Amino acid sequence: MIPVLLLIIPLLTGLLLFAVKNEKSAKNLALLSSIATLTVSLLGVTYMKNAGYLDYDMEWMPALGSRFHVRLDGMGQILCLLTAISFPLIFVATYYNRYKNAASFYALMLLSQAGLMGVFIAVDALLFYFFWELALIPVYFLCSIWGGEKRIAATFKFFIYTFAGSLLMLLGLIYLYFKANQSFSLEAFYAIQFKPGQDTAIFWMLFLAFAIKMPIFPFHTWQPDTYEQSPTAVTMVLSGIMVKMGVFGLLRWVVPVVPFSSWQLGDRITIFALIGLIYASLVAIKQDDLKRLVAYSSIAHIGLMCAAIFATDKSATQGVMLQMFNHGINIIGLWIVVDVIEQQFKTRKISELGGVAQKAPALAILLVIIAFANIGLPLTNAFIGEFMMFNGIFTSKATAFNVVFTIVALVGIILSAVYTLNMIKKVFYGNTSELTSAGHDISFNVKLALSIIVVLIIVLGVFPKPMLSVTNQLSDAILGRMYLKN
Amino acid sequence: MNAIILSAIWGVAMMFSGIFLTKGEAIRAAAILGLVVLLGVNIAELYGYRLFNIDTRGMLSFNSFSLVFNAVLFGCTLIYFLLSSKDILKVGTNKAEYFSLIFFVLSGVSIASSFNTLLMLFLGIEIISIPLYILTGSDRKNLKSNEAALKYFLMGSFSTGIMVMGIALIYGARGSFDIAGMNTAMQQGLNPLLLSGLLLLLISMAFKVSAAPFHFWTPDVYDGAPTVFTSFMATIVKAGVFVAFLRLFDGAYGSMSDKWKLVVVIIIAATLLIGNITAVFQQSVKRMLAYSSIAQAGFMFFALFSYNDLSKEGLLLYSAAYCLATTGIFAILIKMKDYTFDGFNGMGKSNPLLAATNTIFLLSLAGIPLTAGFTAKFYMLSSAIKTGTYGWLVILAVLCAAVSVYYYFRVIQSMYFKEGDSQRIEVSSSFRLGLVVISAIIILLGIFPQILFYKLYF
Numbered sequence: 026m027i028p029v030l031l032l033i034i035p036l037l038t039g040l041l042l043f044a045v046k047n048e049k050s051a052k053n054l055a056l057l058s059s060i061a062t063l064t065v066s067l068l069g070v071t072y073m074k075n076a077g078y079l080d081y082d083m084e085w086m087p088a089l090g091s092r093f094h095v096r097l098d099g100m101g102q103i104l105c106l107l108t109a110i111s112f113p114l115i116f117v118a119t120y121y122n123r124y125k126n127a128a129s130f131y132a133l134m135l136l137s138q139a140g141l142m143g144v145f146i147a148v149d150a151l152l153f154y155f156f157w158e159l160a161l162i163p164v165y166f167l168c169s170i171w172g173g174e175k176r177i178a179a180t181f182k183f184f185i186y187t188f189a190g191s192l193l194m195l196l197g198l199i200y201l202y203f204k205a206n207q208s209f210s211l212e213a214f215y216a217i218q219f220k221p222g223q224d225t226a227i228f229w230m231l232f233l234a235f236a237i238k239m240p241i242f243p244f245h246t247w248q249p250d251t252y253e254q255s256p257t258a259v260t261m262v263l264s265g266i267m268v269k270m271g272v273f274g275l276l277r278w279v280v281p282v283v284p285f286s287s288w289q290l291g292d293r294i295t296i297f298a299l300i301g302l303i304y305a306s307l308v309a310i311k312q313d314d315l316k317r318l319v320a321y322s323s324i325a326h327i328g329l330m331c332a333a334i335f336a337t338d339k340s341a342t343q344g345v346m347l348q349m350f351n352h353g354i355n356i357i358g359l360w361i362v363v364d365v366i367e368q369q370f371k372t373r374k375i376s377e378l379g380g381v382a383q384k385a386p387a388l389a390i391l392l393v394i395i396a397f398a399n400i401g402l403p404l405t406n407a408f409i410g411e412f413m414m415f416n417g418i419f420t421s422k423a424t425a426f427n428v429v430f431t432i433v434a435l436v437g438i439i440l441s442a443v444y445t446l447n448m449i450k451k452v453f454y455g456n457t458s459e460l461t462s463a464g465h466d467i468s469f470n471v472k473l474a475l476s477i478i479v480v481l482i483i484v485l486g487v488f489p490k491p492m493l494s495v496t497n498q499l500s501d502a503i504l505g506r507m508y509l510k511n
Numbered sequence: 512m513n514a515i516i517l518s519a520i521w522g523v524a525m526m527f528s529g530i531f532l533t534k535g536e537a538i539r540a541a542a543i544l545g546l547v548v549l550l551g552v553n554i555a556e557l558y559g560y561r562l563f564n565i566d567t568r569g570m571l572s573f574n575s576f577s578l579v580f581n582a583v584l585f586g587c588t589l590i591y592f593l594l595s596s597k598d599i600l601k602v603g604t605n606k607a608e609y610f611s612l613i614f615f616v617l618s619g620v621s622i623a624s625s626f627n628t629l630l631m632l633f634l635g636i637e638i639i640s641i642p643l644y645i646l647t648g649s650d651r652k653n654l655k656s657n658e659a660a661l662k663y664f665l666m667g668s669f670s671t672g673i674m675v676m677g678i679a680l681i682y683g684a685r686g687s688f689d690i691a692g693m694n695t696a697m698q699q700g701l702n703p704l705l706l707s708g709l710l711l712l713l714i715s716m717a718f719k720v721s722a723a724p725f726h727f728w729t730p731d732v733y734d735g736a737p738t739v740f741t742s743f744m745a746t747i748v749k750a751g752v753f754v755a756f757l758r759l760f761d762g763a764y765g766s767m768s769d770k771w772k773l774v775v776v777i778i779i780a781a782t783l784l785i786g787n788i789t790a791v792f793q794q795s796v797k798r799m800l801a802y803s804s805i806a807q808a809g810f811m812f813f814a815l816f817s818y819n820d821l822s823k824e825g826l827l828l829y830s831a832a833y834c835l836a837t838t839g840i841f842a843i844l845i846k847m848k849d850y851t852f853d854g855f856n857g858m859g860k861s862n863p864l865l866a867a868t869n870t871i872f873l874l875s876l877a878g879i880p881l882t883a884g885f886t887a888k889f890y891m892l893s894s895a896i897k898t899g900t901y902g903w904l905v906i907l908a909v910l911c912a913a914v915s916v917y918y919y920f921r922v923i924q925s926m927y928f929k930e931g932d933s934q935r936i937e938v939s940s941s942f943r944l945g946l947v948v949i950s951a952i953i954i955l956l957g958i959f960p961q962i963l964f965y966k967l968y969f
């Protein structure tokens with residue numbers, strides 16, 4: 026029942042919102058709906074976590090062997106929780122932002138939330154594909170209507186990129202469907218026995234879709250433009266949650282389904298992921314635009330996750346699952362700060378800012394903690410995830426280049442410290458500029474959102490055990506599929 | 512049988528009704544009534560009620576597939592009438608005749624979906640084609656319309672000639688027009704006469720569905736013809752010829768795929784590439800839709816390429832999805848003054864309902880999930896993958912589908928993301944209702960496509 030509710034609440038409120046005229050009531054209804062979703066998803070991980078509540082199966086397209094089958098498993102719980110926490114945070118932090126046609130804006134936001142939830146809970150491939158697209162379409166409209174100056178071209182590029190990838194994935198899924206005796210269920214996919222070399226084409230078709238979404242170098246070119254042009258609330262959804270769809274897709278629909286190719290091609294993909302990590306970090310250092318800086322930092326972090334997935338190691342796999350959540354929270358925090366700065370000073374150029382800490386001490390303190398988490402310092406949530414990923418890459422049995430990969434990835438982390446701290450130094454310390462001299466501290470709603478994020482960062486950094494126990498069984502299952510084959 | 516005879520009778524009746532019915536509204540009502548009756552008797556036949564018992568000596572046979580297909584096409588025509596019949600009346604002075612010609616086309620479609628001999632195929636295709644030549648040129652004072660009609664007629668009669676030649680060769684080889692035994696005849700040994708006959712037949716049919724490289728007439732004819740008839744030609748007629756195609760494959764081509772497969776593969780690849788890539792460069796939405804109809808024909812061709820259970824269902828679904836969406840877009844386009852992409856600028860604000868439904872039609876044509884267009888493409892791709900051959904063709908198809916997003920979404924961008932001085936278009940409430948109904952059907956078929964196949968097997 027829980028997964029269905031997670032889907033239905035945002036979907037119905039989203040549709041309902043199109044009919045609402047009043048801006049304020051639309052805003053409040055959206056906030057209310059997202060809090061209701063959060064409550065349900067918290068119930069799903071605490072009081073109602075036996076299988077009966079978390080699994081729902083219904084006839085859908087009998088002729089095609091596709092069922093409406095949704096389930097919350099370990100990874101699903103983490104990501105649904107991330108989605109459920111993010112939306113209220115986003116709504117609270119951007120509460121005073123004004124949008125024209127606000128009702129439609131919030132309606133589309135909630136529809137994309139429904140699509141995201143669907144992606145994380147679907148265990149039927151065709152259903153998964155439906156939600157995969159359902160999450161994309163509202164975001165396309167959100168960016169194109171409420172975005173910046175060059176929004177139309179940027180989001181169009183984004184849409185065509187991801188749509189081409191999705192179609193290739195669809196082909197791969199159909200191919201698997203015939204391999205799995207005309208069934209789209211995840212279990213049937215996991216039961217397919219490939220011979221070595223037989224699954225290479227399918228691997229590429231599925232991988233491309235997820236690689237574009239994540240994005241992995243060299244498919245990342247849509248991302249900085251789209252992040253820059255989108256309204257910040259949408260950028261938060263994009264980078265906080267939507268890119269996790271790609272990581273999630275790899276872990277659920279690629280690695281366990283076509284294990285042989287994942288094993289065989291893992292090294293090559295890791296190399297590309299690490300090139301992306303270094304490249305994006307270097308570009309981030311040179312960025313003058315805050316939004317682009319955070320966008321490139323996101324590419325770098327995702328590159329590390331991708332490398333960890335193909336390390337095929339338990340520690341790494343669990344690390345990725347944790348890091349998906351942690352990175353989502355942290356980057357939303359960064360975006361909130363960027364949004365505050367942009368709203369207050371009407372600029373995103375680092376060179377035009379400075380000394381914000383004098384004017385907004387609360388913001389500075391909260392940001393520094395979030396920035397530490399972004400770098401992955403101990404006692405913050407990201408440290409656990411990154412440590413586990415490094416541990417996994419270093420001890421991986423899937424590759425002969427453990428040491429090289431680990432060192433390169435570590436260099437990436439050092440670079441991330443360079444650009445993050447550099448940004449803080451230039452924006453928050455030093456002398457105030459013309460623009461920032463009239464600054465004031467953040468309002469209550471932003472303080473609330475950032476404080477929640479900071480609390481999550483520290484709590485999960487000190488006490489990650491619940492997350493680890495939730496992901497334990499699932500990562501064993503995924504790796505079991507991998508070792509079975511080799 | 513019901514549909515063939517009744518549509519012919521109604522066509523004749525409509526032709527003479529011009530004498531008694533002078534008011535446009537009355538003619539329109541008569542046409543809609545006729546179509547409702549036609550749809551009714553066709554569905555009645557599906558349940559076993561035959562009004563006419565004529566012995567055709569096996570030249571025509573009606574199975575559930577042809578009847579369901581007829582029902583789908585009649586349903587689409589009904590929606591087309593509801594949306595656009597007022598615009599048909601505006602084309603010229605001979606109001607009743609236009610409707611009667613459409614009824615003749617429908618009669619031809621029902622023959623084409625149920626023929627058993629090549630003779631009947633020829634009759635069906637010609638009964639479809641000849642009224643279309645007239646409809647294309649129906650805007651007599653417009654030079655472009657005249658040019659289009661002449662072009663269409665010349666090219667069309669040429670392809671008819673090729674078809675007759677093919678049929679003659681086949682008759683020469685077998686001494687029979689029957690398509691039933693042709694499969695076995697082919698298997699007994701390579702017969703050059705029969706093979707070349709079938710190839711000629713394939714070419715002439717490819718011409719009728721505007722598949723590349725026989726598509727050159729399409730953009731000019733679709734562009735020149737009165738928009739309201741372009742809508743009819745691009746949708747119902749095209750689907751009707753496709754069902755004839757499929758039936759021909761049923762009898763004649765089915766079991767000798769090695770001999771024609773490569774030809775079909777080349778046609779599909781060329782159609783998809785040319786249709787999609789040329790559509791990208793169009794400035795007029797009407798011409799874009801003409802190229803899009805070529806591109807969509809490429810996808811429908813997959814039904815013939817893969818030729819299995821899935822492809823039959825797929826063609827049925829594809830026809831419904833494509834006809835509904837294209838009819839809807841054309842119905843809106845007819846109301847516009849400016850046919851360029853810029854003409855749609857700002858429509859999201861000035862006409863929210865029209866823009867919203869138009870978006871659903873365009874999403875369906877692009878094949879976005881939750882719309883009928885997606886499930887249709889899904890069936891086609893599945894059926895092609897099921898054959899397990901020509902993997903590159905399927906990949907080409909999805910890449911072309913990604914390209915198609917570009918030109919379909921340009922309209923959406925104009926409507927919603929660009930500021931414009933688009934005027935409020937005054938439309939009747941029944942027109943709005945029609946658009947909403949089409950959108951609802953498209954979404955319903957996008958979630959539960961199986962409702963269309965229910966009568967296919969039970």
